[in-house]
Every structure is written in C-alpha cells, then in structure tokens.
Amino acid sequence: MKVFKVRALLMGIAILLAAGPAAGKKLQIVTTTSDLKAIAEAVGGAYVSVNSISSGRQDPHFIAAKPSYMLRLRKADLFIRIGLELERGWERLILEGSRNRSILLGSKGHLDASAGVRRLEVPTGVVDRSMGDVHPLGNPHYWLDPYNARIIAGTIAQRLGELDPEHEDEYVQLAASFSRQVDTAMFGSALQEGEDAERLWQRQHDGNLGPGFEGQSGTGEARGWQAQMAPFRGVKVVTYHRSWTYFLDRFGLVSAGELEAKPGISPSPGHLKNLIETMQAQQVPIIIVASFKGDKAPNLVASKTGATVVKVPYSVGGNEQASDYIAMMDQLVTRISTALTRSSL
C-alpha cells in the first residue's frame, strides 16, 4: 500500500516535469537581437511570446548589461543569441544576473543561432588585437544574408520542437513557410510555384541564375531582391564597419574598403585620406553605414569623393519601415539599389 502511494507520487511528479509548458501557456523566448526575435516570432507563431534585448536601433556589439535585461530573462524558457562572439561583452552578465538556470550556456534553453549558417571571414591563421576587433569564429553579421535567415528559422524550429514537442510539426511548417516567404521576396515572380528554391540560392550566389531570371519583367517586389540587385554585380562599395560582408557577398557587390582602418577602431585621418584616394581612383559610388554610426567620417569622405552615403538600419526595428525581417531586407535592397542607380559615378 505504502509502496503504491510512493509510486503514484513519483509518477505524478514525473508527469508534471514531463508536461513542459502547461497547455495554453506560451513559450517565453528572449533573443539578443530584434532580427532573431522577428524570425522566432515567424517560426513560433501563436505558441510563443518573444522579447528582444536589442531594439534594432542599437549596435548589438555594445549593449550595456542593464539590470532590467536580467529581469526579462528571469522567466524565459529559451534564450537565442547570434553567437560568434557578437554578444561577448554583455551576454554572460545578463544570463548570470537573471538567475535563470534553464537558459545558461549548455542547457536546452540556450540556443546559438549561428549553428549551421554560412559563415564568412573565418580567420584561418592566428588572430590578435593588432588586427582590431576580429571575431575568431567568423564575421557575426550573418543575418544580413537572407539565405542564412532560412537556416536560422530551421534551427529555431528544431529547438522549439524539442522544448514543446506537442507543437513540433507546426514549428516545422511555420519555418518552411517563413523560408518560402524569403524565397519569394528574393526571386519574385520568377519563382515557380512548388519549385525548390534551394538550388537557386547557390546559382544566384555564383551569378548564373540562367534564363527566366534575366531582364525579368515587373517592378518593385514582384521582381525580387535578386533582380533589383543583379545590375550591380561587381560594383565596388565602401562600408563603415565590416557589418555588410554577408549582404555584399550575397548580391555580388565588392568591398573597396571600410572607413575603419581596422574593425572596431575609430576612422583615423590618415586612413580616410588613403581611402578617399582609392575611392576616387575606383569611382566608388556609395558608402553603406549602419544607422547608429556617426555621420562625421562618412560625410567627410562623401564630400571629397562625390559618393552617396546610404545610412540604413541593419536590424528589424531599426526604423518604422523595418517592421519584420522581409521588410528590413526590402528596405536595404531598395535603398542600396536606388542609390546605386542614381549615382553619377
């Protein structure tokens, strides 16, 4: 009799523990950046509630570890980060401060979204600080390649399924539907219904999409990002920081240099002088600058070279227009392609 009671009690506890989030209760997700929030919302649908530490108007490298962020993490079921050391300066402080053991590094509630993405600028040799702020695991701004957004969605869906097995299938479907939205935004009306876009991404990257994608008809969104950007393949551009590597790589733009002589180091007059000469010689038409960066250096270089400064947010929520991932990329593609079209250089 006694044994039975104990068993019943243990079983009861086991059921309670295994049940995971109670029915009707949403999974609480906190992401480090607004881009991850946008993708997690698309993948989690009605079953999740997502909060982001960065609003999208901030530089995600430099976020003050405010105590209020620790409170946001206190009840989180899942913490998602960009990784590749982007959040290195502040992540541990807020994780430890939250006293939430289920989201610590190494636990199921801690997800690094960089797992599986196409990484660029992964150093092959020894990295040291004389090179500036070089990320030893690769450039962390990978969300600016829309192909990586699809991979992130898949990674998040898988983890959501593990945390909430009841809705596993829905998460997989929602991730597939998000990926399809990205595909459609990228290839526009040229993407056939039911056509697997996977191979198109590689062909587009290599610059040989082939017939059906050249001289594509229609305007605006119907043309897709790739068609909007296709005329500028091989065009040289200058950026403030190396945050645009993935965007440039995806659309075949070529970097002619950065305003920063080395990553994370303030632009110096000597370096800018050399850069101005390079830009004049190569007729670089635009300077791409993330919206939280200072205006002084970009404007100085623009005034000497005639290049256009394109100051644009690189994260969801960076301005009103960038309301979700697709809208954010739309804005980037439109602003950059328009500036390139209009440039007299």
Next chain:
Amino acid sequence: MQLPTISGRLSLFILLVWGTLATQLGGQTRYADLSLSSLFSSGWSSAGAENLLVLQGGAHDPNKRGFTVQNVELSLMGAVDPFLRGEAHLIFQIDAEGESIFELEEAFLTTQTLAYGLQVKAGTYFTEFGRLNPQHPHSWSYVDQPVINTRLLGGDGLRGPGVRVAWLSPLPWYAELFLGIQNANGETAVSFLNSPEEDQFLGRPLVDRELGSVADLLRSARWLNSFNLGEATTVNLGASALWGPNATGEGGKTNIYGGDIYLKWQPLANDQGWPFVAVQGELMHRNYLAAAHNSELFIGVEENLTDFGWYAQLQWGFKRGWVSGVRYESAAGSGKDGIDPLRDQRTRVAGNLTYYPSEFSKVRLQLNLDSARFLDRGNAWGFWVQYEFLLGQHAGHKF
C-alpha cells in the same frame, strides 16, 4: 644559488600557469578566460612625499612624484563545472619605496544553478558595499579612489574570506539583496579587527581579539535597485551596511552605513557606447565604538568616533573614445579638527580627461586640488597621467 624572493617565485609560478592555460585555449574550448590589466601613472604633487602618502592613501592611488605602478592584475575566470563559476584576481604592485608586492586580491566561486533567484559566493572577495568598493581599479573613472573609501573601507578596499548569499527578488523592478559574513581581521578590514604592527588606529591602541561568536565576524548587507527612466536612462540606487567588531578591545565595535546612486544616460543608437553622461555618488557614515583602555600605553574611556564623507562625480563621454569628468569629495570625523590627518576635515576637487584608443587601452590626465589642515598652506595640487593596457579576454562591466 640564491633563491628568488617570495614574490619572485610567485611571479614565476603565475607565468607558468599563464603559459599552460594559454596553450590550452585552442579551438572553441574555453577552460578559463585570462586577462592582464596593467595600470600605471606618473605625475607630480605639490605635497611632500610623506603628506602625499596620506593624501593619496588608496593602495592603488598614484602616491609619489614620478612613476607609480598602480596595479598589474592577472585575472582568470571561467566555468568550473555545470554548477559553479570560478574567478581569481592576483595583483602585483611596486610600492612607493620600490618594493614588489604580491596580493591575492580575490578568488571565489559563484553558484550558477540555485533556484528562487539565489546565488552563493564563497572564497575571498571584495565586500559588496556601495558601488566602488567591489570594482577593480581598471574600471575606475579616476586615477585614485575617493577619500571616504580609503578612510572607512581601507586603501585596498574592504575584502576578505567569507560567504555571501544574493537574492534577486521577484519584485517587478530589479531589486537584489546581498547578505554576507566575512572575517573581520586582516589588513583589508581596516575599520574592524585589523591590528597592524603600529598597533594604533584613530589614535587608539589595538589589541588582538579572539573569535568568540558569529558577532565577531564582519556582517554585511546590501540592497540594490535599478530602474529605467525611459529607454536611454537607467538609475541604480543602493543602500549598504556593515557590522563588526573592532580591535580596540572587548566591546569595541564598528558599523558603517552607506547609500549610493549611479545614473547613466546613453541613447540606444550609440556609437560603441558614446555619447553618454554618467552621474555617480556615494555617502558613508562610520560609528567606531572604541572600547575603554587602561594600560601603560594609553588610558581612555569608551568613546564613539564618527566619520562621514561623500563624493559625487560626473562623466561625460562627449565624442567616441573621449570622456571628461569632474569629482567633488568631502570627508570629516567627529572631535577636534587638526589632530589626525586620517579623520580631519578634507575636501578634494578633481577634473580629468580620458582617451580610449580601443576598449583595451586608455590614457588619462587628472588634476587634483586637495584641502586639509595637515597640509602646508592648507592645500595641495597634483597632476597625474595614467595609462593602461589590457591583454586577454576582457570581462564585461556590470552596469
């Protein structure tokens, strides 16, 4: 063969540890984050050598005309296992006489997986009293520590072996409570059981006391609150208290109370942290109940000595990499002025300008103007240049 000095042997040991750990840091395995922060200064003061040691009484303050090695600190930190984190800070200095000093500044573990918002810290560590005391010299906004910190919490800052529990309360704003006990003796517990060779503190002879009960340990409490005032401004408000025995004899006890504020404005869309404005202030009050003493050396009745002081500072990060600041401070003790330079009325005004070429280095210029009775002409000025380099993994700063 001559054996190296103790500090020489320790340096050798640390270099070996450093070398071994550094070679293990390949790939993505990270057993420990290592860093070395080296802080130096040079400058001049109108006060003579002896007075300068009193004026700049902090153990890491620049305290001589010429060059000072303020603090060379080797830090190791990392996950011990899935349940604990470990942290150690070992410091080297060369003092005003040119002697090498080695100190175990901190070495402690913190729990990572306790429930109910709890965390335990155990080992030897800076007492969480006020804002500045637990901070390492590398993160100070000035070349020296405030006078009141030196007077009440000691030149090295208040630290020692012990254990503390922190509790993040479930209140809707950030409110954390810290309760701790530490040994009350040793040179890093000056207002308490420290009984140095000189055997005197605040004019009273000191005696060695046995540990009788928990009441003979140093007990500490801190309540820290944080609020956001809009998206760009955050304010931290803290209240702290210390209770413990002192070394004047049976019945001698000390309590120290303090309040602190830190307010920072920084727009969300900032450029690597700039621009910003940060206001910081602390006030502290000490009751030092000196026990009655009757010996050949000294005859005195039980007496309550009170000390009070505060500082307020404003830092303005006006341009990426640049910060300017101004600080005012005042400290005074009960009783007749002009008797004890460590308790007399003192004020200091400081202004500084710091340039950070990167997160890992800085150069700082600071001008101090001190006023105190013990100084010739009642005042002194000092001009200091501080420079720092930082190697290794730089741990983020607490807000």
